[in-house]
Amino acid sequence: xxxxxxxxCTPLTxxxxxxxxxxxxxxxxxxxxxxxRLRLVSLIAASAGGEACVCDLNDAxxxxxxxxSHHLKVLxxxxxxxxxxxxxxxxxxxxxxxxxxxxxxxxxxxxxTLALTPA
Amino acid sequence: xxxxxxxxCTPLTxxxxxxxxxxxxxxxxxxxxxxxRLRLVSLIAASAGGEACVCDLNDAxxxxxxxxSHHLKVLxxxxxxxxxxxxxxxxxxxxxxxxxxxxxxxxxxxxxTLALTPA
DNA sequence: TCAGGACATCGACGGACGTCGATGTCTGAA
DNA sequence: TTCAGACATCGACGTCCGTCGATGTCCTGA
Numbered sequence: 001x002x003x004x005x006x007x008x009c010t011p012l013t014x015x016x017x018x019x020x021x022x023x024x025x026x027x028x029x030x031x032x033x034x035x036x037r038l039r040l041v042s043l044i045a046a047s048a049g050g051e052a053c054v055c056d057l058n059d060a061x062x063x064x065x066x067x068x069s070h071h072l073k074v075l076x077x078x079x080x081x082x083x084x085x086x087x088x089x090x091x092x093x094x095x096x097x098x099x100x101x102x103x104x105x106x107x108x109x110x111x112x113t114l115a116l117t118p119a
Numbered sequence: 120x121x122x123x124x125x126x127x128c129t130p131l132t133x134x135x136x137x138x139x140x141x142x143x144x145x146x147x148x149x150x151x152x153x154x155x156r157l158r159l160v161s162l163i164a165a166s167a168g169g170e171a172c173v174c175d176l177n178d179a180x181x182x183x184x185x186x187x188s189h190h191l192k193v194l195x196x197x198x199x200x201x202x203x204x205x206x207x208x209x210x211x212x213x214x215x216x217x218x219x220x221x222x223x224x225x226x227x228x229x230x231x232t233l234a235l236t237p238a
Numbered sequence: 239t240c241a242g243g244a245c246a247t248c249g250a251c252g253g254a255c256g257t258c259g260a261t262g263t264c265t266g267a268a
Numbered sequence: 269t270t271c272a273g274a275c276a277t278c279g280a281c282g283t284c285c286g287t288c289g290a291t292g293t294c295c296t297g298a
Contacts, residue, residue, distance in 0.1 A: 013218070017161035022154035029157075033148035034256080035141035042136035054275065067257055069276055088265050088274050099132070099225055106222035153286080173245065186287055188246055207244050207295050 011107050028102060031078035036061065037071050041080065044094050051084070051093035130226050147221060150197035155180065156190050160199065163213050170203070170212035 010021070017025075032038060043060060044052045058068050072092055075081040082093045129140070136144075151157060162179060163171045177187050191211055194200045201212045 012157070012161050013164040013213075015161075016165045017158050019154065019158065022157040022161075026152055026154045026157055029148055029152035033145055033152040035138065035145045036256085038131070038141040038145055038148075039136050039138065042131050042134075042141075045132040046135045058275095063256095064258060065275075066259075066277085070256080073276080085264095085275090090275065094132070096227075099227065103222065103225035103227070106218055106225065108218065108222070155286085177245095182286095183288060184245075185247085185289080189286075192246080204245090204294095209245065 010104070012105050013108055025105065028078055028080070028098070031074050031080055032102070034071070036063065036067075037075055040068075040071055040075065041094060044081065044092055045099075049093075051082075051091045054090045054092065057092075129223070131224050132227055144224065147197055147199070147217070150193050150199055151221070153190070155182065155186075156194055159187075159190055159194065160213060163200065163211055164218075168212075170201075170210045173209045173211065176211075 010017075032041065039060070040057060043057060044050070047056075054068070054072065057072070058065050061068060072081065072083075076083050076092070078098075080095060080098045082095050084091045084093065129136075151160065158179070159176060162176060163169070166175075173187070173191065176191070177184050180187060191200065195202050195211070197217075199214060199217045201214050203210045203212065
């Protein structure tokens with residue numbers, strides 16, 4: 001929840017993943033491994049300007065505001081979303097580096113190593 | 120555990136994801152969202168011939184054989200691994216379609232839709 | 239036919255997770 | 269200063285998950 005960001009990710013294929021590396025990557029995938037959070041990320045990414053207001057996100061689900069707030073916190077803590085408070089409203093945006101990092105995991109061609117800094 | 124395979128996946132970015140689509144994709148990511156399973160997939164993918172014997176996988180972890188067997192079952196049930204019994208030994212192999220399907224999720228350029236059939 | 243090894247399954251336990259209602263905190267307007 | 273709205277946090281509840289020891293199933297060689 002407050003750990004410093006570490007190097008991530010090399011492709012899953014190719015060379016065997018170290019235990020430490022797996023421990024770093026798993027939380028990223030765990031944050032995405034929920035239908036609601038998957039839709040939240042998708043909704044935010046597809047919104048105008050690549051960001052969305054929490055008030056709009058709340059309306060898109062049949063869930064409590066507390067629950068949506070919780071899911072956004074999980075995504076933000078994992079380093080997948082940026083948070084920007086403007087007056088009364090809070091806007092969340094997808095962090096492109098985060099998406100690229102995860103994409104690199106499943107890339108079968110490239111060998112890039114990326115850095116991801118949560119929160 | 121025994122559901123028929125359904126269409127998966129369109130990129131997370133671009134158009135908002137439907138609830139049904141999210142419910143189908145989440146189990147895939149949930150299966151990968153564990154350090155041990157991440158290493159298992161990586162180990163198998165990096166093995167000669169793209170497959171590995173359970174006996175060798177057991178030795179790579181400080182975990183019970185029952186636990187490794189459980190994780191392999193989770194990955195197999197999600198459609199990520201193929202299972203092949205040869206005599207006394209069981210070999211698991213990564214399903215390329217599965218990896219491609221997940222990769223497509225985080226692809227920011229392509230618009231491909233792939234099908235993934237579990238078990 | 240029998241013994242041993244490879245792997246799966248079962249049942250149980252502790253901890254983590256998703257959801258909720260209630261409450262707290264901050265901001266802008268009256 | 270006060271109030272209403274937007275969002276976060278808290279505490280609680282039921283469920284799911286990772287791990288284990290014990291046991292079951294299947295195959296092979298003697």
